[in-house]
Amino acid sequence: MASPSITLVTVTPNPSALGQPVTFTATVTPVAPGxxxxxxxxxxxxxxxxxxxxxxxxxxxxxxLSLSSRGAACTRSPPSATAT
Known part of the structure; x- marks a missing residue:
């Protein structure tokens, strides 16, 4: 069984423009006592x-995760992202 952890997601560049490449980064940190x-x-x-x-x-x-283009249907800047 995996230990509990906290995951922080960031996106660069922030803000990003439509059609611009974006990179999502998830930093996973163990929760004590892990x-x-x-x-x-x-x-x-x-x-x-x-x-x-x-x-x-x-x-x-x-x-x-690097995406070559931020899609037009994504109206938020930064794009909505979750990581599990």
Missing amino acids: AGTPGGTVIFVISGSGGGAFVQPVMGGVAT
Whole structure:
């Protein structure tokens, strides 16, 4: 069973423009009394066109997802993203 963790998601650039490449970064941190460097995978769920669910590996407590273009259907800046 995996230890509890907290995942912080950031996006760069922020703000981003329609059609601009964006990178989502999930930083996974163990919750006490857990320790060590988290591994496994993160599922990024991105809203808008070109979005969807993307599984990325966690290496050194960090997972990244780069998209070549922020879709027009994504009206938020930054785009809506969750990671689990």
